[in-house]
Amino acid sequence: MAETSTTRLILRKYRAIIIAVTIFAICDIGVMGTNFYSSFQIAESAVSINLSGRQRMLSQRTTKALLLLQDDIGRGAGVVNGDIASLNELRFVVPLFNETLRGFRDGATVRGGDLRPVFLVQVETPASEDFVRETYEIWEPYLEKLRPLFLRTDGTVKIDYVENEKVNYANSFNEAELAAAVTYARENNLKILNLMNDLTTDLETVADQRAVRLRIIQLVGLTIALFNVIYTLFKSISDLVRGDRELTKARKETTEILSTVKEGLFLIDREHKLGSQFSESLSTVLRRNVEPEMPFLPILKSMVPQAVYDNTRDYIELLFGDRVKESLVADLNPLNEVEVEDNLGVKRYLNFNFNRVLEGGAISHLLVTVQDVTERVSLERQLDEAKDRSRKEVEVLLNLLQKEPEMLHQFFNTTKGVLEQINERLRNDDSTQEGRMHLLAFIMRAIHGIKGEAAALGAEMFESYAHGFEQELSVMRDRGEVRGEDFVRITVLLDGFYERLTSLSGIITRSAAKAKDHTPSAVSVEEQTELSFKENIEPLIRRIAADSGRDVSVVFDIADIGSLPKRIVRELNSIAIQLVRNAVKHGIETPQEREAHGKPRQGLIQIACHASDATADQYEFFVRDDGCGISVARIREKLVSSGQMTEEQAKRLSAKELIMKIFEPGFSTASEADRDAGRGVGMDVISEKVLKINGRLVLDSKVGEFTEFRVLFEA
C-alpha cells in the first residue's frame, strides 16, 4: 500500500516533466516519421520527374529513329534485317516509353534511368492525370502503327520488354506501314513532347510542394521540440531550485526544532545507532556528550542497572520487529520514568519514549524522546506520600470518631470557634505595631491550644498543621515586627486550617448515620466524662514521654469531674493538656538525671479534681509532677539569654516576679522548640483558660522536687 502511494507521489511530483518528455518524444517521432515518409515521397517524386523527363527524350528518339528507319529503307535496303540501328533503337525506346507511360498511369515497376527496375508511382494530381490520359490518346494509335515493327517470327506482337527474353522479330513490315507511322509521328511528336513537358513541370511542382511541406513540418516539429526542451529545462531547474530551497528550509526548520526543544530527540536505526541529527538538549538531558552515529546501548548501559538495560534492549528489538502492536506495549517501556545516576552519583528520573518510524511501510527507525522528569516524579512521590499520610490521618480520625465521637465533635467546634476568633481579630486589627504584636500573641496562643487538643486526640493531621502554623508565627514574633505581608501569610494558613476542618466535618457527617445507631452504653454520663478525660490525657502523656525520652506514670483522681458542666470540663481539658505537656517536658527529668538525683527513674504525674467545698460548688483541679520544679535561676537566665532583659534588670526581679514571667507570651525555658513545648505559649494559654472559667491559678513548686498547678474555680 505504501509503495503504490509512494509511486503515486513521485508521479504527481514529476508529472510536468513526464508530460514534457512525452511531448518531446511524440514530436520527435512525428518529425522523424514525416521526414522518413517525405523523403521517401521525395525520392519517388525524383524518379517520376526523372522518368517524365526521359519520356520527352524517348518521344524524340522514337520520332528520330522512325525517320532514320524510313530513310534507311528508302535508300534501298529494301528488306529489313535486324541489324539496322534505327530499328533497334525503335525496339528499345518504344517499349521503354510505353511501360513508363503505363507506370505513370497505373503505378508500376519500370526500368529506371540506369535501366534497373524502379517503382514509378501513379501520378496524383488531376493535371498530371490529364496529361497522361491525353498522351495515351495520342500514344495508343501511335503504338498501333508501330506494332508491325514488333511482329515476331512466331506471329505474335509483344511490345513489352521482358528481361533476358530471346526475341526473334519477323522484320516483315512494309514501307507503307512505316510511312503511316512516320506520318503519325510527325503529326503528334510535338504534342507528346509538350504533354510530357507539362507532366514533368507538374511533377516538379508536386515535388516542390512536398519539399516545402516537409520543411514546414520539420520546422514546426523542431520548434515544438525546442520549446519543449526549454520548458523542461526551465521547469526542472526551477523545481530543483525550489526543491533545494525547500530542503534547505526543511533542514533549517529541523535544525531549529532540534536546537530549541527541551526534550532529547533522536533516531536510532536497526543497529541501535543514533542518527546524524538530534536535539541539542540531548546532551544536557543525558548529561553526557553525544556524537552522531553513536551506538545508543552503551550510553544507556552506563546510566541504568543491568536488568533495566537488558529489558530495554529486548524492548527495542520488539519494536523493530513488526509483530507487537506499538500502542499495546507502551506500558512495558522499561525506560518510563527510569531512575538514572550520573558520574557524580546524582539521581535523576528520565522518561524515554520510543516511537516507530515507518519508511515505505517498514519500520526503519525508532524516534526516541527523552525528558528529565525528576521534578515531576519527586513531586508525585511527595504527593503520594502526602496522600498516604492524610489517608492515615483520616483513618486515625475515623477511628477516633468511632470511639470518641463526642470528643471529636468537641474538638471540631472548639477549633472552629478559635479560628473564627482569630479571623475576627484579624478583621479588627488596629494596625498599630503594638496591637499587632498583641494580635500575634493571641493567635499563637489560640493555635497552640488547638495543637494541644489535637495532640491529645491523636489527630496528627491537625497537630502538625498547628505546629507548622505556630512555627511561622514565632518567626514573626521573634522578628519583633509584624508586617502587612505577614497577615496575608496568616490568612493563608488560617484558610488551610479551615480546609482541614472542612474535611474533618465531612468525615463526621459521613459517619453521622453510624453514630445515630450507636447503642447507649451502660456507663453513666458522669462516668463517660471521667473516662473520656482520662482517655484524652493519658495517651498524650505517654506520647510526649516517649518522644522526649522520659519515663512517666500517671495517676488520676478525677471522679468529681463528671458532675461538672460541660463548658468547664472542656476548659479543664484544655488546661490539663497544656499542664501535662509542661509537666513532662519541663518538669520530669530524664531517667538518668533522676537517678543521678537519687529519684526513681520513673516520674509521676498526678491529676486530680475535687470538690473542695461541695456546698459552695467550689472545686479544685490540679496537675502535679515530681520533677525538677520551677527554678527561678533558670527563668532569670533565660530572660537574659533571650535578650528580653539585661542581667541587671533580671537580678532586680523578685522570685515571684520571675515566676510570673512564665505566664507572659513568648516565654519558654525549653532550649529547643518542638511541638510539645518550648514556644512559651502554653502558660499563656493556661492563664487565658483559667480566666474563662473565672478560676484562679495557684502555683506551688520546689526546686528538684515537684511542681503543682492548682486551678480553683466555682462550678
Place this chain on the structure above:
Amino acid sequence: MAADVTALSDIDEREIQVFVEAVSRYFSQITGQKAEIRAAFLTNNERALPVFEFTGMIKISGDYYGAIYFSTDRFLLSRLLQIMNEPRHGEEHLLDAVGEIANTLAGNARQHFGEMMEVSVPLTMDGKESKNLKGLRDRPYVIMVRWKQYEASVIIDIKRKK
C-alpha cells in the same frame, strides 16, 4: 513539617501577593507613594463580600477560576484623580478610576500567570451594584490596603481547578 502547612490550601500566598503588589505598584507609580497591606482576613461566604462604594472586578478562568476585586471609597478615588490632574470627579470618573486599577490587576495577572489564567476585561460597580456580591470560595481572602490615610481592599476569590 512546615511544608505540610499549605498542603491542603489550593491557593498560595504568592498568588495573593501578585495582586496586592500590582495594586501597590500602581499607587507608587501614579502617586510616588506605595500602598501597604494594613490587614488581611477571611470573609465568610454566608455574607456578602465586604466591599466599599466603588468596586472593579476581573473574572478569572483557566487553571484558576473566580474573580479578583479591587474596592475602595470615593475619597481615595478623588484624591487619585486629583493627583492625575483630572478635574472631573463625577461618579463615572470615579468608576473609571477604579476600573483602571482593576485593569492593572488584570495586566499583572496575565503577565504573571500567563496561560494558567484567562483574565477578563475589568467590570466596575458602584455601591448599589456590589451590595450583594457573593464569593465563590468558602472563605474569600480580603486584603486591606492603605494608601496615605485612605483604605481599599483587594478581594481574592479564586479557586484552583481540581
Place this chain on the structure above:
Amino acid sequence: MKLLIVDDSSIIRSRIARILSDSRLPAIQIVGMARTGTEAVALFQQHTPDLVTMDLTMPEMDGVESTEAMITLKPDSNILIISALSDKATAIKALKKGAKGFLYKPFNDEQLIHALLEIME
C-alpha cells in the same frame, strides 16, 4: 473471532467475559476459559482461537510458556498479555515469545476493548 480467556482468577475471567458481552462487539465469541497454562494450551488445540487473553502468573504452566506453546502450534496467533505484574521483564519475555500486546491490570472496559480491537487489526 474466537476468543480464549486465560487467567487463574475467576473474577478476571468473568470480568473480561462481561465486558465483551456488554460491549456488543459482535465479532468476538468466547470459546473457552482456562485457569492454568496447561488447560489453556489444551483448549487452544481444541478450538484454535483467533484471539487469546493471557495471564502471566498461573499455576502449572505460566503465561510465557503458554504463549510459546501456542505460537508453536499456530505462529500467527493473536495473544494479548493481561497482567498486574510489576516485573516488566516477564511481560517482555512473553512478547518475545510472540505475544502481540500487553494490558495492565487493573484495566477498565474501554482499555480492554481498545486493546482487543488493536490486536485484531
